[in-house]
Amino acid sequence: MAVVHITRRERFSAAHRLSRPDWSPEKNLEVFGKCSNPNWHGHNYEVWVTVAGAPSAETGFVIDLSELGKIMREQVIDLVDHKNIDLDVAFMKGRYSSTENLAIAIWEQLEERITAAGGKLVKVKLQETENNFVEYHGE
Amino acid sequence: MAVVHITRRERFSAAHRLSRPDWSPEKNLEVFGKCSNPNWHGHNYEVWVTVAGAPSAETGFVIDLSELGKIMREQVIDLVDHKNIDLDVAFMKGRYSSTENLAIAIWEQLEERITAAGGKLVKVKLQETENNFVEYHGE
Amino acid sequence: MAVVHITRRERFSAAHRLSRPDWSPEKNLEVFGKCSNPNWHGHNYEVWVTVAGAPSAETGFVIDLSELGKIMREQVIDLVDHKNIDLDVAFMKGRYSSTENLAIAIWEQLEERITAAGGKLVKVKLQETENNFVEYHGE
Amino acid sequence: MAVVHITRRERFSAAHRLSRPDWSPEKNLEVFGKCSNPNWHGHNYEVWVTVAGAPSAETGFVIDLSELGKIMREQVIDLVDHKNIDLDVAFMKGRYSSTENLAIAIWEQLEERITAAGGKLVKVKLQETENNFVEYHGE
Amino acid sequence: MAVVHITRRERFSAAHRLSRPDWSPEKNLEVFGKCSNPNWHGHNYEVWVTVAGAPSAETGFVIDLSELGKIMREQVIDLVDHKNIDLDVAFMKGRYSSTENLAIAIWEQLEERITAAGGKLVKVKLQETENNFVEYHGE
Amino acid sequence: MAVVHITRRERFSAAHRLSRPDWSPEKNLEVFGKCSNPNWHGHNYEVWVTVAGAPSAETGFVIDLSELGKIMREQVIDLVDHKNIDLDVAFMKGRYSSTENLAIAIWEQLEERITAAGGKLVKVKLQETENNFVEYHGE
Numbered sequence: 031m032a033v034v035h036i037t038r039r040e041r042f043s044a045a046h047r048l049s050r051p052d053w054s055p056e057k058n059l060e061v062f063g064k065c066s067n068p069n070w071h072g073h074n075y076e077v078w079v080t081v082a083g084a085p086s087a088e089t090g091f092v093i094d095l096s097e098l099g100k101i102m103r104e105q106v107i108d109l110v111d112h113k114n115i116d117l118d119v120a121f122m123k124g125r126y127s128s129t130e131n132l133a134i135a136i137w138e139q140l141e142e143r144i145t146a147a148g149g150k151l152v153k154v155k156l157q158e159t160e161n162n163f164v165e166y167h168g169e
Numbered sequence: 170m171a172v173v174h175i176t177r178r179e180r181f182s183a184a185h186r187l188s189r190p191d192w193s194p195e196k197n198l199e200v201f202g203k204c205s206n207p208n209w210h211g212h213n214y215e216v217w218v219t220v221a222g223a224p225s226a227e228t229g230f231v232i233d234l235s236e237l238g239k240i241m242r243e244q245v246i247d248l249v250d251h252k253n254i255d256l257d258v259a260f261m262k263g264r265y266s267s268t269e270n271l272a273i274a275i276w277e278q279l280e281e282r283i284t285a286a287g288g289k290l291v292k293v294k295l296q297e298t299e300n301n302f303v304e305y306h307g308e
Numbered sequence: 309m310a311v312v313h314i315t316r317r318e319r320f321s322a323a324h325r326l327s328r329p330d331w332s333p334e335k336n337l338e339v340f341g342k343c344s345n346p347n348w349h350g351h352n353y354e355v356w357v358t359v360a361g362a363p364s365a366e367t368g369f370v371i372d373l374s375e376l377g378k379i380m381r382e383q384v385i386d387l388v389d390h391k392n393i394d395l396d397v398a399f400m401k402g403r404y405s406s407t408e409n410l411a412i413a414i415w416e417q418l419e420e421r422i423t424a425a426g427g428k429l430v431k432v433k434l435q436e437t438e439n440n441f442v443e444y445h446g447e
Numbered sequence: 448m449a450v451v452h453i454t455r456r457e458r459f460s461a462a463h464r465l466s467r468p469d470w471s472p473e474k475n476l477e478v479f480g481k482c483s484n485p486n487w488h489g490h491n492y493e494v495w496v497t498v499a500g501a502p503s504a505e506t507g508f509v510i511d512l513s514e515l516g517k518i519m520r521e522q523v524i525d526l527v528d529h530k531n532i533d534l535d536v537a538f539m540k541g542r543y544s545s546t547e548n549l550a551i552a553i554w555e556q557l558e559e560r561i562t563a564a565g566g567k568l569v570k571v572k573l574q575e576t577e578n579n580f581v582e583y584h585g586e
Numbered sequence: 587m588a589v590v591h592i593t594r595r596e597r598f599s600a601a602h603r604l605s606r607p608d609w610s611p612e613k614n615l616e617v618f619g620k621c622s623n624p625n626w627h628g629h630n631y632e633v634w635v636t637v638a639g640a641p642s643a644e645t646g647f648v649i650d651l652s653e654l655g656k657i658m659r660e661q662v663i664d665l666v667d668h669k670n671i672d673l674d675v676a677f678m679k680g681r682y683s684s685t686e687n688l689a690i691a692i693w694e695q696l697e698e699r700i701t702a703a704g705g706k707l708v709k710v711k712l713q714e715t716e717n718n719f720v721e722y723h724g725e
Numbered sequence: 726m727a728v729v730h731i732t733r734r735e736r737f738s739a740a741h742r743l744s745r746p747d748w749s750p751e752k753n754l755e756v757f758g759k760c761s762n763p764n765w766h767g768h769n770y771e772v773w774v775t776v777a778g779a780p781s782a783e784t785g786f787v788i789d790l791s792e793l794g795k796i797m798r799e800q801v802i803d804l805v806d807h808k809n810i811d812l813d814v815a816f817m818k819g820r821y822s823s824t825e826n827l828a829i830a831i832w833e834q835l836e837e838r839i840t841a842a843g844g845k846l847v848k849v850k851l852q853e854t855e856n857n858f859v860e861y862h863g864e
Contacts, residue, residue: 628767
């Protein structure tokens with residue numbers, strides 16, 4: 031049976047910084063550069079979520095995109111959009127807000143709900159600027 | 170020998186709807202939402218076709234892109250561009266025009282001709298809107 | 309007092325055709341080319357609406373973007389998204405659905421509500437494909 | 448003599464919020480919505496600066512783009528990139544950080560230096576998200 | 587009668603350099619920087635041509651886009667695509683190939699044919715990289 | 726331990742042609758089409774480099790993006806930007822400048838330095854125009 035990957039994009043705008051509280055400002059600046067600015071900076075993030083499966087004989091869908099969008103908004107976008115990733119987002123507590131760590135956390139937020147909806151989560155892509163993005167495949 | 174993937178994009182604009190004739194309008198609306206509008210809607214689709222192979226020692230090409238473009242236009246674009254996918258497209262007869270099913274059908278339209286041209290088709294990506302796309306790898 | 313132009317984008321996907329009922333199919337094909345396909349085709353349209361004004365001393369806004377978005381959705385997007393422009397859209401009755409005519413009609417749909425919200429509509433830009441768009445300035 | 452407009456883009460990522468200190472949190476939320484989040488949010492901003500003039504007979508340039516880029520970086524980008532617009536940016540002191548106000552302030556930062564370089568500043572375009580931007584023409 | 591602006595994009599890829607034969611290599615390098623490389627460099631250019639007019643009562647068109655595309659290809663694209671702007675392009679003879687000068691020359695190539703087709707050319711926009719473009723309005 | 730892929734983009738503008746010195750102009754034209762123009766043509770290229778690894782417990786980074794950018798600029802961009810790929814670029818000596826061959830050569834330029842920086846190079850994507858790109862995975 032043919033397996034198709036389907037991908038949906040959602041977006042959010044958030045503030046964050048890269049800064050370890052156990053490091054001095056000088057050390058943070060040295061390692062994280064301008065990303066360590068104590069007063070925060072921010073980005074327009076794009077999240078691309080990919081689900082694999084065989085298209086349903088009944089509908090032609092791998093997963094209903096409006097259902098996938100709902101899961102993404104409830105589990106991720108509503109919790110991070112127009113928020114401070116380091117201060118306001120429960121699922122990022124205890125993690126430095128690198129794009130890498132954020133992508134892993136988004137995967138964890140999504141996997142159970144997508145599985146429950148009959149899909150198989152295979153990739154989270156998180157774009158931070160037009161020049162960089164990360165991808166996480168769940169392992 | 171190094172294997173490179175080369176990808177070419179073509180575009181088409183088409184009408185379609187998601188609607189099963191054996192379902193009531195209410196059931197179609199419930200399952201397919203606004204995509205079930207009886208009078209059709211439409212999209213600008215983008216098709217990205219990826220071919221794998223070792224670059225030729227003679228030309229540096231995996232496949233001649235103008236040949237790949239010609240195959241894509243003759244086998245796909247000329248048949249769907251400015252058409253109604255559900256009424257006008259022979260290779261979609263008997264399939265619901267979900268993006269998933271359309272990507273599989275496009276693969277089937279392309280594989281033989283690309284193989285005959287010395288390439289190995291490895292992916293069809295079909296983008297329906299800026300927020301969603303599907304990918305099919307042929308199995 | 310400084311005047312700033314602010315622009316908001318919304319998107320819709322719709323079917324249409326270019327075809328005059330008083331012309332033969334041959335004449336329609338000759339003038340409108342593949343756009344005259346009797347079974348329709350479609351596009352992902354992007355609408356960019358520009359409003360001019362002095363930023364409010366109270367809020368810094370020319371117009372509240374969420375209000376502008378609401379007007380655009382209620383007056384345009386909800387009426388054309390996933391519709392057939394020629395069959396389903398009351399505000400296009402009696403007009404050929406060229407991008408030019410559609411932009412003018414969108415202007416007429418928006419002007420009164422935007423004026424009532426305290427803004428001055430100065431441009432409607434309507435993009436039909438990545439290669440063409442029209443702009444209408446209201447006169 | 449022919450007048451040509453030349454435009455250069457630079458980008459920055461910054462945090463901000465829309466919030467008046469003399470208003471209650473409830474009032475700020477009512478007027479500014481999720482943009483009023485006390486812990487900030489942020490964006491990837493794009494700044495497009497347009498300069499008009501006759502191309503030099505000696506070089507064919509309206510203005511040297513590397514000089515224009517240098518002015519934009521020194522007068523704007525270096526001061527706002529990876530900063531908090533409301534806390535860190537001297538040229539925004541006393542102004543609510545709406546996109547409108549920020550565009551006006553960027554104009555004021557640029558005009559003198561561009562005039563000194565022999566150009567005529569005619570537009571600042573500031574894009575906050577893919578769905579909204581503002582333009583300021585200096586009056 | 588309503589006036590609408592319609593814009594069509596075409597693309598070309600070309601080589602060029604910025605270098606005056608009456609200047610020393612050192613002087614060329616000082617003024618034109620890396621653009622003066624004697625062995626050329628190149629770009630993917632995008633040309634956006636805007637035509638103004640009242641939509642025809644007969645067709646809804648300001649100008650037939652396929653006719654506009656044909657004019658653009660015959661007068662510009664076919665002459666510069668996969669060419670060296672400084673060596674191969676007759677309409678650029680005697681002009682330094684700055685983006686500014688190229689936009690003016692493209693206007694001159696287009697104006698007569700567009701007027702003959704019943705349109706009024708109002709803008710040529712020429713994009714050289716994602717970070718810079720020029721616009722020429724014909725005077 | 727979670728493995729994340731991180732990708733960074735850099736850009737360059739260069740001239741090249743596809744032409745074998747041991748073939749006649751006619752043969753070159755037949756095989757390489759307009760890409761064989763003796764006076765060169767050019768492109769804006771985009772290079773996307775993907776590195777895989779487990780995010781560092783200390784920083785959350787797979788690899789420091791500013792370090793990755795530095796490697797890309799020193800090993801690739803500074804050597805090809807505003808150059809002629811066939812005449813000026815030592816690492817392309819003896820190879821036809823097809824996009825495929827250029828991607829392989831870029832991989833070879835990057836791999837050692839990225840490994841030394843603690844990363845694992847997994848993909849080079851090279852985009853030549855908006856309609857075509859190649860990807861190389863190192864084998």
